[in-house]
Amino acid sequence: MTQEPRHGTSRHETPQHATARHAAARTGTRRTATSRTDISNSPYRTQPMGTPARLALAAVALAALVAVILAIRSCASSGGSTKSATAEDEAAAIEQAYAPEIATDDIYDWSAASASSDSPASWEDLTVEDGHYAIQKEGQVVSTYGIDVSQWQGTIDWQAVADDGVQFAIIRLGFRYAASGEIDVDEAFATNMAGAEEAGMERGVYFFSQAVSTEEAIEEAEFVLEQLGGATLEYPVVFDFEDIYDDGRASAVTTDELTQIATAFCEVIAAAGYQPAIYVSTTNTHLIDVDALGTWPIWYATGGNVPEVDYTVALWQFSETGRVGGIDGDVDLDLSLAGAL
Helix, strand or coil: CCCCCCCCCCCCCCHHHHHHHHHHHHHCCCCCCCCCCCCCCCCCCCCCCCCHHHHHHHHHHHHHHHHHHHHHHHHHHCCCCCCCCCHHHHHHHHHHHCCCCCCCCCCCCHHHHECCCCCCCCHHHEEEECCEEEEEECCEECCEEEEEECHHHCCCCHHHHHHCCCCEEEEEEEEECCCCCCEEECCCHHHHHHHHHHCCCEEEEEEEECCCCHHHHHHHHHHHHHHHCCCCCCCCEEEEECCCCCCCCCCCCCHHHHHHHHHHHHHHHHHCCCCEEEEEECCCHHHCCHHHHCCCEEEEECCCCCCCCCCCCCEEEEEEEECCCCCCCCEEEEEECHHHC
């Protein structure tokens, strides 16, 4: 995926959309949404915490979290001797700043699916079931079949999707513009979340990041939590950073910086009670140090070829041009290995 595959020019949009979207991204302007989803009555909205008091408390907690993490990292970078910047320090700061209230659905053991897991699924067990990949053990299918979607799939008939054998969906929650740095919600997020839930499908979400600092990563994670509003997810909240184009605002982010950015995002998501994960593809593996992110599951995209990596893959995006009932046009197809690990 060499172009903005989850946010702009890609299989997710028409050429007309691509031209308008790419221009908007380069100029930092927003494309006018003529048919923007009305989420005023949805549980997935900008103010999900119930009361102004809870929102104010969350804002104070976030500010405290940012201050503590920055202080820890500043101390480490300046050679300060009072306290070293360790993962334990930052985890403790996050837990103090957030009080998890999420009713997570622990159907899968995602800890066994982390990148550093020593129990990877064997690709020798890969078969084709009903036109898509599956992992079998002792004659039983132990993987699950899914899709990932955004507003570019248009109106989705979720019951038809489920009837076509799709078991889970990873839904784009939002994105950061590559030029202006503004954050926005995916126009179809609320509709897709509600539709997938009504159809009885398991759900996860992803956020298309163009963060250039850990502060922005924390901002993105907080935005995700606000939009979710405590919704139960069976699948992870995925950090999805991709190289858009040479003059994007995040094009100069180094591997070390991006690894810290991804870590900051995942730590906030985990502290709030959700399972974080990180999206990696064959075209952006050079952008992130997966070995340094071994705690988190990896969603790996190859476009068809079996992943050839030396770490555990929890989710595999195996096609960008899939077809399923209920969706007009191409859609990404995914395989979850969580149940096979």
